[in-house]
Amino acid sequence: MAVTEHPGATPAAIAAHIADALRAAIATRGQASLAVSGGKSPIPMFEALREQDLDWSKVCIVLVDERIVPRDHAASNTALVVQHLLQGRAATARFLPFFRELAPQFNAAVLDALVEDATRRIEALPWPLDVAVLGMGEDAHTASLFPGAPGYARAIATDERLAWVVPEQAPIPAPHARLTFTLHALLASRELLLSIAGESKLAVYDRASQKADDTLPVSLILNQTQTPVSVWKG
Numbered sequence: 466m467a468v469t470e471h472p473g474a475t476p477a478a479i480a481a482h483i484a485d486a487l488r489a490a491i492a493t494r495g496q497a498s499l500a501v502s503g504g505k506s507p508i509p510m511f512e513a514l515r516e517q518d519l520d521w522s523k524v525c526i527v528l529v530d531e532r533i534v535p536r537d538h539a540a541s542n543t544a545l546v547v548q549h550l551l552q553g554r555a556a557t558a559r560f561l562p563f564f565r566e567l568a569p570q571f572n573a574a575v576l577d578a579l580v581e582d583a584t585r586r587i588e589a590l591p592w593p594l595d596v597a598v599l600g601m602g603e604d605a606h607t608a609s610l611f612p613g614a615p616g617y618a619r620a621i622a623t624d625e626r627l628a629w630v631v632p633e634q635a636p637i638p639a640p641h642a643r644l645t646f647t648l649h650a651l652l653a654s655r656e657l658l659l660s661i662a663g664e665s666k667l668a669v670y671d672r673a674s675q676k677a678d679d680t681l682p683v684s685l686i687l688n689q690t691q692t693p694v695s696v697w698k699g
């Protein structure tokens with residue numbers, strides 16, 4: 466499946482492209498679904514997207530991954546979406562977080578229950594989702610698919626939609642246990658949109674584009690034949 470590259474991408478151009486896909490979905494199916502990534506780089510795009518003129522009340526938004534932290538934690542992707550995307554015109558969109566509250570006594574049983582509950586709600590989404598927006602780290606991770614993390618092998622190999630991964634302290638530069646869409650779920654979108662900026666990330670992207678390699682998770686997105694990918698290079 467072809468990867469379409471958009472060099473010189475701006476947050477406004479990415480937002481306009483996503484908005485077109487959402488409008489088309491609403492026109493054909495009466496509703497639209499959008500999955501977004503956390504991290505820092507999507508913020509300007511979120512702020513452009515939320516001002517797009519479309520019927521946001523018909524849009525369902527989810528995250529492709531979440532850090533397992535309380536909602537008021539600085540690392541919460543839910544908080545990021547609430548603060549930067551679900552504002553302005555987009556305030557009427559329906560947002561479905563992976564979880565609402567975390568039990569104060571956090572342990573393995575609580576985590577299992579949380580994953581079970583999130584899985585039920587994720588399964589009930591209108592698959593395939595219209596657009597899934599991905600970012601990438603300098604280790605080539607995307608969503609929370611971290612090479613070498615416990616849970617990674619399952620997240621790239623099963624046909625489940627959701628998995629949890631526990632990043633190890635080193636060499637993985639990612640704190641917090643995570644819930645993440647699996648590779649299977651990401652590929653079940655109508656379009657994958659990868660946004661990357663900066664010289665070092667662009668160099669990683671060039672390497673990952675060459676062939677599928679489990680040690681470079683984003684390469685599994687870029688070298689597959691199921692789902693179209695648009696790559697926005699800033």
Ligand SMILES: O=C(O)[C@H](O)[C@@H](O)[C@H](O)[C@H](O)COP(=O)(O)O
Binds near residue numbers: 601
């Ligand atoms: O950590 C998350 O929640 C992400 O979904 C992750 O995959 C992110 O997209 C990259 O780590 C890039 O992060 P930055 O945008 O902060 O560079």
